[in-house]
Amino acid sequence: MSNSEANILIVEDDAVTSKVLSSALGLVGDCKVTDNGEEALEIAFSAIEKNKPFDLICLDINLPGLSGRDVLKTLRAFESKKGFSLKESSLVIMITANTDKESILGSFGEGCEAYIEKPIDIEKLRDVLRKNDLL
Amino acid sequence: MDQELLQEFIIEAVENLDSLDQELLELENNPQSQELVNSIFRRIHTIKGTCGFLELTKLEALTHTGETLLDSLRSGRIPMTEAIITALLEMLDTVRDMLEFIEANACEREEQNESLLADLKRLNEEVEETPVEKEQESAETIEEEVMSEEDELAALFKEAQEEYLKGAEGDTNEKVVENEPVKEVKKVEKNDSVKETKESGNKLAESSLRVDVELVDRLMNLVGELVLTRNQILQFASTSTDSAFSNTTQQLNLITSELQEGVMRTRMQPIGNVWNKFPRIVRDVSKACNKEVQVIMEGEDTELDKTIIAAIKDPLTHIIRNSIDHGIEAPDVREARGKDRQGTILLSAHHEGGSVIIEINDDGGGINTARVRDKAIEKGLYSEDVIEGMSDREIQNLIFHAGFSTAEKLSNISGRGVGMDVVRSNLESIGGNIELQSTEGIGTTLKIKIPLTLAIIPALIVTQADQRFAIPQVDLVELFRLEGNELVTRMEDIHGSVFIRLRGDLLPVVYLGHELNLYSKVSEDVSEDVADFENKNITVVVIKIENKQYGLVIDEVHETQEIVVKPLGRRLKDINLFGGATIMGDGQIALILDTMAIARQANILEDKKSISDDGNLDDEIEGEKTSLVVADVGEKRRIAVELDQVNRLEEFPIESVEYGSGSKVIKYRGGLLKLIDLSEELRLDSKPEDAENPDELKVIVLNESSGLYGLVVDRVVDIVDESVTLQSWENCSGVRGSAVVQGKVTDFIDLNHFLQM
DSSP states (O other), rough: OOOSOEEEHHHHOHHHHHHHHHHHHHHEEEEEEEHHHHHHHHHHHHHTTOOOOSSEEOOOOSSSSHHHHHHHHHHHHHHHHHHHTTTTOEEEEEHHHHHHHHHHHHHHHHTTSEEESSSSOHHHHHHHHHTOOOO | OOOOHHHHHEEEHHHHHHHHHHHHHHHOOOOHHHHHHHHHHHHHHHHHHHHHTTTOOOHHHHHHHHHHHHHHHTSSSOOOHHHHHHHHHHHHHHHHHHHHHHHSSOOOSSOHHHHHHHHHHHHHHHGGGGGHHHHHHHHHHHHHHHHHHHHHHHHHHHHHHHHSSSSSSOOHHHHHHHHOHHHHHHHHHHHHHHHHHHHHHHHHHHHHHOOHHHHHHHHHHHHHHHHHHHHEEEEEEEOOOOOHHHHHHHHHHHHHHHHHHHHHHEEEEEEEHHHHHHHHHHHHHHTTTTOOOOEEOOTTOOEEEEEHHHHHHHHHHHHHHHIIIIIIOOOOHHHHSOOOEEEEEEEEEEEEEEEEEEEEOSSSSOOHHHHHHHHHHHTHHHHHHHHHHHHHHHHGGGGGTTTTOOOOHHHHSSSSSSSSSHHHHHHHTTTOEEEEEEETTTTTEEEEEESOOSSEEEEEEEEETEEEEEEEEEEEEEEEEETTTHHHEEEEEEEEEEEEETEEEEEEEEEEEHHHHHOOOOHHHHHHHOOTTTTEEEEEEEETTEEEEEEEEEEEEEEOOOOOOOOOOGTTTTTTTTTEEETTTSSSSEEEEEEHHHHHHOOOOOOGGGGTTOOOTTTTTSSEEEEEEEEEETTTTTEEEEEGGGGEEEEEEEEOOOOEEEEEEETTTTEEEEEEEHHHHHTTTOOOOSSTTEEEEEEEEEEEEEEEEEEESSEEEEEEOOOOOOOOOOOTTTEEEEETTEEEEEEOOOOHHTOOO
């Protein structure tokens, strides 16, 4: 899976962070960007239906409307309905300024794979990608 | 690392592990359940993810391997086997160990469990050779179903789409079905139930929240205080004539009671929280013993106070282990006896009054009464004669005796000889009790009765010498009063211990006043002068401890109250006669009596003094008798010296005391007699009020190898023949120990101590 074209979805309502992420992740693959959860789900589901699920989804938690954690929950439920294996499921990184226990442990409980606090430490992001064979 | 986050993670992970244990065992019985595999996978996934975040790399690596294995199971790539379950269970144990280590040391252990890691990896790869065959096979068998369920499938996916997806059009359903028929069919079965559990799970998560136990404890304490204040106000209101005030007080009364109930309920946990560990234990133990055992649970949602839940965990675990190890027979034996090869352990719990009854029943071999009897004789617990007179039930209950174990070979599962007696004392320490009923060949039932809560208990308030004491209601059997002549006809003095005849039994009597050194006129007179019973009466509280009863003589009985148990301060903790304290309605303190400790101090726990049906204790008292000189020193102290040591009993006029080399001496038989004034040495200054002749010095002259010594006492009471069991005290200089002589606690003087001074 490493190199080549990974499918990446960035869900982030802060323009600066969004920019940072897409330029950093642009090296890894093809980035789609959205600033709200509803749209994120739409994009993610249609990608799944087209049998091209995202390899990586970066999710902000504090979004207008649906929160990042809602998106994560719904996505995982859908994947589970589809009977996705670990490989088929998207790698989800929460990217957020929330540093409270509840957010962190809750997100993992809802099935994210990594949790990166803002401001983004690119090295940490790299570590996560490396660990998941995306880099 | 953020310590708080780490703590929280550990708590959550341990909870997850507990559920995982259960789910894995369920999975073993129901290997087709996709739902279970999914749930197990998700939990492991969560732990793994969080470990990664917390940089717990060892733990992450282990759970990652487990996750991969589970993922293969989930996708149906490899079939479920017992080996996999065992490996996964082992992984859970290891994870638990690692978490404990992290909790204690805030860092990860250096070494990794490599063999487990390798096992998990091997299990994941090993099967890779066969999956094709497997898949085909199942595909064939299920193909028909696939066809018939295609519609249903389509409907489901449509539903899923409507739910999650706006406008996305998918014709992928059929494709998926074609690709992976096996998986899809499984999913059809599962989908509904998955959704259901998810929904109910969500509801539960939203309607409950995690609260710090400390906070709940503090609330409980505050409610306790409130209850006490309420009691005080109620007492005050009962004397007030102001009706508005009375009404408000009633209101306060009601609200407080409800609040108390509410807070107590927050501390309640279902007993299932303890029980859900048992299927795993049963699995492991029965595997180790080569037995087949199933557990059935009834009433697992019966609720108990958290502290009690914690306290009963170990005893119950021990009982279960015992049941499997000693109770349930090997499968072949069971078959030969016409039983199911698989043994059954039935756990049940229900409320009964203010208590919870837990029963553990096994359909094993029951207790071999003859073997228990032989063992008890062999171990010298009882003489043959005594055991002959015991009922089967009594003999069976001997297994609760300390140091008793009938297992022919010691196993590491049970039978270390510290079994059932520890179970019983643990349960008793939380105010519970345990009974055993067993029929040989059919099975054994253990019935445990424990209070719902320890914080607020009903208790009987009594007074002794104008001080109030609380006796927990659970210890009480009955109350009665002996008056006038009854004191002669119904009280027996047997070898220095007092008994009361009660419905044909002999009830050992303990005077609370003696035990606490709190004498009041009433009880003092009775014991001091056994012959003078005119116009006297005593009040007796019959108390049950273990399987014995005794009568506690107190001055007065008051009412029964709900009392709030307060722990004793650190300084008072060493006085083990009290189980705690409580504050009464008038603001005064009452100590809560520990009835067990009082019995122990009064030495009535010795089996030789247990109640026997015919009231004849002579056979049972066999120890060697010693002749003792008993004397009073000061108002409350009774001492004894062995008659062998005594040369003479003398009286001297006080004026004859002289001082030689700094100590009191008296000219005696042409020499000097060194005096040891016990009331001075033992720091007792009060003389008995009724000392007959204050000008006379009563001296017990003792014959020691180094010469004669005079022990100055206040009154020589008697010379008695008694077989005594000394209870020795630490830090009690000058006293070898204490024993009950003629119904009173008597200190045995250690003469050497005084000679060395």
